Amino acid sequence: MDGATSAAARAVSVRTVGFDELGERELSAWHGLRAANPLLDSPYFHPGFSAAVHASGCRVLVAVGRDASGEVRSLFPHHRERSVIRPVGWPGADFQGPITAPGSAFDPVILLTGGVRALAFDHLVDGLPGFQPWIESRRVSPFADVSGGLDGYLGRASRSGRDNMGQARRRAARAERTYGPVRFAADTVDAGCLDRLVALKRAQYAATGARDYFTEPGRRELLARLLHTRGRSFAGVLSTLHVGPHLVAAHFGIRSGGVLHWWFPVYDPAFSHLSPGWMLLRELVAASPALGVTRLDFGRGADEYKRRAKTGETLVCEGYLSRNPAGRAFRKMHRSMVAAMKTSTFGPGVRRILKKVRAIKR
Structure with a gap:
């Protein structure tokens, strides 16, 4: 982009409003800007996602930047x-x-208005101009190119990915002989299965010590709203795998265009010997052409199955924007404490200290 074009495209004023205050002009601009920018093809950038979050009770504000005209x-x-x-x-x-x-x-920096002192981000798309000075770290976010369905994927997958898909096929055959028919639904609107998915996910959080996403009010409602969002350009997608009468694996994600984001996968640990997560993933890859999906984004994380299943990866960034040097120094200290906690034998004590730090850091 040349200097003249860049100047014309630059926002010179910003006004923050509630999502429900956006008019047709702003929403039309949202769709147009996003459609023109390949970096924004994830469903998280679709206004439908912001609308569902806002409607579920977690207020969404939108900073709208305008040029001189x-x-x-x-x-x-x-x-x-x-x-x-x-x-x-x-x-x-x-x-x-x-x-x-x-x-x-x-x-x-234009976002720091009206009493806002800082912007914190942890999954910023890499390569966005203007954010470089505020980025603290980058991590990989793997994806699978599923264009062409299962055959196309297998032609691009690593040897490990192909091996796991082959094992999933054999385990499905064994499960059918032992438990009954294997039934896969690629995109089902089933509130009962969604409830079971959330229950299994919460049990997984408890078992692993991870923070429970669903303890906050409204997040279960968010998934329910997305489940019933059936737009052609944006939708929630619930996929389920039953073996006989048992729901052994499920996944809830969001889709926009040809991109499906792998958001909440879970399996029943009573059937872990079948590796039902891989069975479900194989079926979903096979169903991708019917869904109109060409890429499956797994999201940031070091999970072993993501490493095996991916065909590529992108980068997402973590950082903190603030005009206050003391705030940035505090942030650096906090990150150092977290790193120390992960390697220290005194981890539990450090965690208690970090909880107190979080309570006062703003």
């Missing part, structure tokens, strides 16, 4: 907690960033 040049949906803002869907959004035209100038 009044045209919308950027939108940044977010949440505000005291003086800190975070991207929409936090902490459950695996891709984050402003809605802008490709390569257009965006200075995130």
